[in-house]
Amino acid sequence: AQSVTQLGSHVSVSEGALVLLRCNYSSSVPPYLFWYVQYPNQGLQLLLKYTSAATLVKGINGFEAEFKKSETSFHLTKPSAHMSDAAEYFCAVTGVGYSTLTFGKGTMLLVSP
Amino acid sequence: DVKVTQSSRYLVKRTGEKVFLECVQDMDHENMFWYRQDPGLGLRLIYFSYDVKMKEKGDIPEGYSVSREKKERFSLILESASTNQTSMYLCASSRDNSYNSPLHFGNGTRLTVT
Numbered sequence: 688a689q690s691v692t693q694l695g696s697h698v699s700v701s702e703g704a705l706v707l708l709r710c711n712y713s714s715s716v717p718p719y720l721f722w723y724v725q726y727p728n729q730g731l732q733l734l735l736k737y738t739s740a741a742t743l744v745k746g747i748n749g750f751e752a753e754f755k756k757s758e759t760s761f762h763l764t765k766p767s768a769h770m771s772d773a774a775e776y777f778c779a780v781t782g783v784g785y786s787t788l789t790f791g792k793g794t795m796l797l798v799s800p
Numbered sequence: 801d802v803k804v805t806q807s808s809r810y811l812v813k814r815t816g817e818k819v820f821l822e823c824v825q826d827m828d829h830e831n832m833f834w835y836r837q838d839p840g841l842g843l844r845l846i847y848f849s850y851d852v853k854m855k856e857k858g859d860i861p862e863g864y865s866v867s868r869e870k871k872e873r874f875s876l877i878l879e880s881a882s883t884n885q886t887s888m889y890l891c892a893s894s895r896d897n898s899y900n901s902p903l904h905f906g907n908g909t910r911l912t913v914t
Contacts, residue, residue: 696840721902730804730890730905731843738900777842786850786897787833787858792842 689714691778693791701799706750706765708794710778713759720761721779721788722752731777737761748772773798803827804906806891812912819878821909823891830896832874833903834858834866837888849874850897881913 694709712718719738723731735746742754748771752763761778775795779788807822825832833848835858845858847866855866863885867875874893878885888910892903 723903728907730892730907731903732905733902736900736902786856787845787848788903790835790843792840 689780689789691780691791693794697795699797700768706768708763710761712780716782718780718782723777725775768798806906806909808909813881817881819881821876823874825893829893831894833892834876835890883913886913
């Protein structure tokens, strides 16, 4: 079985501050991990993905995530938040033998001036 | 760019009605998916399809069915709508089963059942 836990349904940061969104996974096979973002009134779009190459993955809009097998984590970070980063972020997992993605419950990022 | 188009942005239906949610993708993708999104529950997979006329149940298929008569179109059917099916419905497609093949989502249909 596979699952994803996103710690914190809401995260608030000030503009210019570090963004850290936490994701822990559980998987019985080597995982492939993804972060998606959903802006208001839109569908989800892919931010970045880990597919067993480099453990530090860079995505769009200055986001990156690091795969840490020992911690079963795939946290999303951005050094300096921008107002336009306000959105809901979803972590997702799949793996060999699995045909679909399992999503976390999402974390809403709020950015204040 | 891949475009996934959901025919309705907002839909209001009555309890007991048969409801069709339509989704079309324009990139010849093999796979298509229907999710529902509810606050605090994230995305839950209803049904998916790997090919024309093929369908597989997801995590919450009860009360739903699907149809894929053409590769580009994937329809979600609520046979008899109920108030607990009020939700945001998201359609997605992907090129194939490769792990490098990301999901492309439509903008969603917000369904209200009264």
